[in-house]
Amino acid sequence: MLEGLLNDIVIKIIAVVIGVATGVVQFFLLYKFITSVTGGKMGTKTLLFAITQFVFPFAILVICAFMFPSSLMWAGIGMASSLITCAVVKFIRVSRQNMSRQKELLKKKKRK
Numbered sequence: 887m888l889e890g891l892l893n894d895i896v897i898k899i900i901a902v903v904i905g906v907a908t909g910v911v912q913f914f915l916l917y918k919f920i921t922s923v924t925g926g927k928m929g930t931k932t933l934l935f936a937i938t939q940f941v942f943p944f945a946i947l948v949i950c951a952f953m954f955p956s957s958l959m960w961a962g963i964g965m966a967s968s969l970i971t972c973a974v975v976k977f978i979r980v981s982r983q984n985m986s987r988q989k990e991l992l993k994k995k996k997r998k
Contacts, residue, residue, distance in 0.1 A: 894956075897954050897956075897957050898957050898960045900954070900957075901950060901954050901957035901958070901960040901961040901964065902960050902961065902963065902964040903964065904946065904950060904961050904964065905950075905960065905961035905962060905963060905964020905965040905966075905967075905968070906964040906965070906967070906968040907968075908942070908943055908946045908961070908964075908965050908968075909964060909965040909966065909967070909968030909969045909972070910968050910972060911942065912939065912942060912943050912965065912969060913968070913969050913972035913973065913976075915935055915938055915939045915942065916939055917976070918935050919932060919935035919936055919939055922935060943965060946961070946965075947961060947962065947965075
């Protein structure tokens, strides 16, 4: 649809940016859903996160398929790479927090 107006590289960059933004939002929704489920909060908010988590990426990919059909792969690459990056960053942050808590506990035990 818009491919005749824009350069091919610009279209790929736009598709990647859309994919990265979608992946970040998808990670946020997934994180909220998982923390709600593991926290025992099974309410309408959790159900809303679950439904949105599955519908949102498909809706964005369908929109990209209509607007940029030849660059759909780039949107998917951006989405997957941002999901992986967000997960790795979150894992590192939680690991560092846990390590600092363990060090504090060890210091408290040594003082006693």
